[in-house]
Amino acid sequence: MSHGLGSGYDLSAGTYSQDGRVFQVEYAAKAVENSGNAIGIRGRDCVVLGVDKPRVSEMLVRAAPKNATLSQNIGMTSAGLVADCRTLANWCREECRSYKNQYHTEIPVRVLSERLSLEMQEHTTTSYYRPYGATVILGGFDEDHTKPQLFMVEPSGKSFGYRACSCGMNQSPARTELEKLDLPNLGAEEAVMTVARILHQIHDESKNLAFELELSWACAATGFRHVPVPPELLARAEEAAKRFLEERDHA
Amino acid sequence: MDAPITRTLEPINTGTSVVGITYKDGVLIASDTLVSYGSLSRFRSIQRLVSIGPCLIGASGDYSDFQHITDLLTQKVDEASFHQDGFQYTAPELFEYLCRVMYERRSKVNPYWNRVVMAGSKQGKPFLGCVDLYGTHYASPTVATGYGEQLAQPILRKEWHPDMSLEEAHALLEKCMRVLLYRDCYTINKVQFARIGLDGQTTIEPPAPLTGTRWEAPLTITLP
Numbered sequence: 001m002s003h004g005l006g007s008g009y010d011l012s013a014g015t016y017s018q019d020g021r022v023f024q025v026e027y028a029a030k031a032v033e034n035s036g037n038a039i040g041i042r043g044r045d046c047v048v049l050g051v052d053k054p055r056v057s058e059m060l061v062r063a064a065p066k067n068a069t070l071s072q073n074i075g076m077t078s079a080g081l082v083a084d085c086r087t088l089a090n091w092c093r094e095e096c097r098s099y100k101n102q103y104h105t106e107i108p109v110r111v112l113s114e115r116l117s118l119e120m121q122e123h124t125t126t127s128y129y130r131p132y133g134a135t136v137i138l139g140g141f142d143e144d145h146t147k148p149q150l151f152m153v154e155p156s157g158k159s160f161g162y163r164a165c166s167c168g169m170n171q172s173p174a175r176t177e178l179e180k181l182d183l184p185n186l187g188a189e190e191a192v193m194t195v196a197r198i199l200h201q202i203h204d205e206s207k208n209l210a211f212e213l214e215l216s217w218a219c220a221a222t223g224f225r226h227v228p229v230p231p232e233l234l235a236r237a238e239e240a241a242k243r244f245l246e247e248r249d250h251a
Numbered sequence: 252m253d254a255p256i257t258r259t260l261e262p263i264n265t266g267t268s269v270v271g272i273t274y275k276d277g278v279l280i281a282s283d284t285l286v287s288y289g290s291l292s293r294f295r296s297i298q299r300l301v302s303i304g305p306c307l308i309g310a311s312g313d314y315s316d317f318q319h320i321t322d323l324l325t326q327k328v329d330e331a332s333f334h335q336d337g338f339q340y341t342a343p344e345l346f347e348y349l350c351r352v353m354y355e356r357r358s359k360v361n362p363y364w365n366r367v368v369m370a371g372s373k374q375g376k377p378f379l380g381c382v383d384l385y386g387t388h389y390a391s392p393t394v395a396t397g398y399g400e401q402l403a404q405p406i407l408r409k410e411w412h413p414d415m416s417l418e419e420a421h422a423l424l425e426k427c428m429r430v431l432l433y434r435d436c437y438t439i440n441k442v443q444f445a446r447i448g449l450d451g452q453t454t455i456e457p458p459a460p461l462t463g464t465r466w467e468a469p470l471t472i473t474l475p
Contacts, residue, residue, distance in 0.1 A: 069333040093333065097326065228335055 014127030024131055025124050028155035031133030032080040036211065037168035037202060038066075039195050040077060040137040041178065042150040043186030046219035047139035048229075049077040050195035052203055055210040067216040067228065071096035071106055073141040075216050075226030079168035080134030080155070088136055092116060106143040113138050113151035113159050121157025131155045135167040145224045170202040177201060188219035192229055196237035197244055213238055262313035262364040264288055266299050267437045268399030269309040269368045270427050272411055273377035273392040274420035277448040278370035280307060280379075281424045284458045285439045286314045292439055300445040302453040304328030305371050306342040307445055311397035312365035312384065320363055323352065342371020346380045346388070354386025366396040372449045395427070398435045403427035417446070429461050440464070 009015055010023030017023055038051040053063040067077045068089035076092060078085040095115055099107035116136060123129040138151045152167065153159040163183045166174035177198045186194065192215055199213055215229040215237065229237070264286050271280035286294040299317070300309040303324045310317040324345060331340055340348075346369045356362045362384040371378045381396065382388035393407035410423055421444065428442050443458040 065335055069335060071333075072329060093330075097330075100326075101322070 012127035013124050013129065013131055022124060025156050028080075028124075028131035028133045032135045032155065032167055033169060033171070035079045035081070035168050037166060037170050037174060037199060038077040038079040038135070038137055039164070039166045039174055039178070039198060040139045040150050040152065040162070041164040041181070041183065041186070041191055041195060042139070042148045042162070043183060043188065043191040045148060046186075046188035046191055046217060047075075047141070047148045047150055047226075048188070048191040048195050048215065048217045049075055049137060049139050050199050050213065050215045051077045051079070052199045052211040052213055055212060063212045063214075065214065065228075067214055068093075069216075069226045070112070070138075071100070071140075073106055073143070073145075073218060073224050073226060074109055074112060074138060075140055075218060076136050076138050077214075077216070078134050078136045080132070084132045084134040085136070088116070088120075088132060088134055091119060092136075092138075108142045109138055109140050109149035109151060110142075110161070113153055113161075117153045117157045117159035120153055120155060124156060137165060137167065140218045140226050141224045148218070173202045174198055188217060188221055189233065192217060192233060193237050193240055196234075197241040200238070200241040200245060258361045259313070259364060262316070264293070264314040265437070266297075266311050266314055266317070266397075267435055268395060268397035268403065268431055269299070269311055269366075270395045270399045270403045270407065270424055270431075271309070271368050271370055271379050271393070272407055272415070272420055272424065273379050273413075274415040274417055275413075276417065277372065277446055278307070278377045278379050279417065279420045279424060279444060279446040280309050280368055280370050281428055281442060281444045282309050282311075283428070283438045284441045284443055285437070287437045290437065292437070295439055295441065296458070298443065298455070298458075300443055300455060302445070302447075302455060304332075304345070305340060305451050306345055307370040307447045307453055307455075308367060309445070310365040310367040311399075313363070316363040316365050317367070320349070320352075320365065320367060324349065341373045342369060342378045343373050343380070343390070345369065345371075346378070346382070346390070350382045350386055350388040353382050353384065353388075357385045368394050368396060370447050372447065372451065375449055377449065398437075399427065399431055402430050402434055406430065425461060425463075429464060432461055432464065 009017035013024040036052045036054050040049045049067050051066045069075050070092045096107050120132050124131045132155050136153045150162050152165040164178040217229050218226040266286055269282040282299045284296050286297045301321050366383045369380045379394050380390040381394045393411050395403040440460045441458050445455040447453045
């Protein structure tokens with residue numbers, strides 16, 4: 001090793017460092033931490049997913065959608081390398097489709113999250129692949145529509161169920177805000193307002209680029225389908241979020 | 252020993268005729284609710300008309316193949332909706348896709364053993380099409396499959412006109428279903444109607460027996 005002690009252990013996911021780490025996985029997590037923020041919350045009979053899309057160019061008319069519908073009742077949002085996020089969205093869609101083909105029922109969100117985490121974990125085990133540089137938040141309903149479901153899968157393959165979760169550049173301030181919420185009693189519209197507020201709030205703190213907000217939800221009002229939040233509600237949520245920030249600054 | 256590859260050589264559980272016509276405000280189709288097992292009237296309460304996204308389909312022939320076709324089309328419609336770009340298939344487009352699928356399968360000498368009727372609308376005009384197990388397809392304001400092709404189609408062609416009201420269309424199809432009930436061995440007196448409006452609104456009526464049938468011995472009937 002001509003570059004000094006400890007170097008050369010980060011070239012592939014198939015190599016451990018001397019103290020037993022796989023650096024490639026940590027780099028993948030870094031890729032997520034350098035990207036925009038995504039939030040998912042599970043309220044009373046609803047799931048709301050939100051993401052902020054940094055305005056990469058002044059000439060950009062409208063950013064491409066980032067929240068994806070995977071099956072009728074399941075959606076995802078993500079943070080990290082955009083291309084990896086899209087690949088994972090398509091991978092999930094295919095998984096939902098093949099599950100439905102085989103079992104003739106919609107894939108439960110938990111099963112999808114487990115399968116996705118296996119896929120992502122597998123990419124951390126050999127030198128042939130690099131890990132996915134993306135964290136995925138899956139939200140939605142199972143076919144019986146009884147309970148909202150929310151899972152987050154990280155590049156390492158870690159996957160847990162959450163009441164609320166966040167990922168991206170400002171995941172910790174977002175989590176602090178999420179922890180203050182009374183989640184089991186949060187109605188769908190209220191949840192939309194909250195996600196918009198938090199995304200604006202955490203963005204404000206880091207004072208960087210302008211951004212575009214994208215929200216999607218699944219609740220009784222949408223027939224438990226995962227769809228984008230209607231533009232009218234989105235505008236109202238953004239306005240309320242901006243007003244909240246102004247009032248806070250004046251106080 | 253290597254056994255030769257075999258295909259479905261005959262359908263097992265089958266549905267009989269589906270008839271359909273366009274009317275002023277959409278398309279109306281009808282079928283019975285029977286799925287036969289050979290000549291046995293085995294499943295007597297099966298809904299054979301299905302609403303899929305922008306269209307309504309019904310089929311005669313193998314029922315399991317029809318179920319599979321239903322799944323294929325549902326998947327197609329769903330996948331388009333996931334992309335959230337506002338694009339939706341129209342009935343003629345889905346029909347074209349279905350025709351390609353049917354032709355592909357006949358080219359593999361392994362056809363879906365059906366004759367499928369598809370109803371919908373495009374650009375404010377009603378659409379009604381029909382495709383068979385060879386992939387032969389056409390669109391027409393009157394369509395009938397199975398035995399209905401022989402018995403109902405002549406009646407439909409004679410009595411159909413473009414500005415029919417829903418009531419007139421209903422009465423005409425009822426008349427066809429009555430003729431089929433008299434003459435088709437593989438049908439029962441439980442009939443279902445379904446319609447799709449020009450706005451894409453689908454209504455599937457609950458199945459009901461046909462009224463106005465007459466079963467007196469022919470000699471005693473005085474024809475009007």
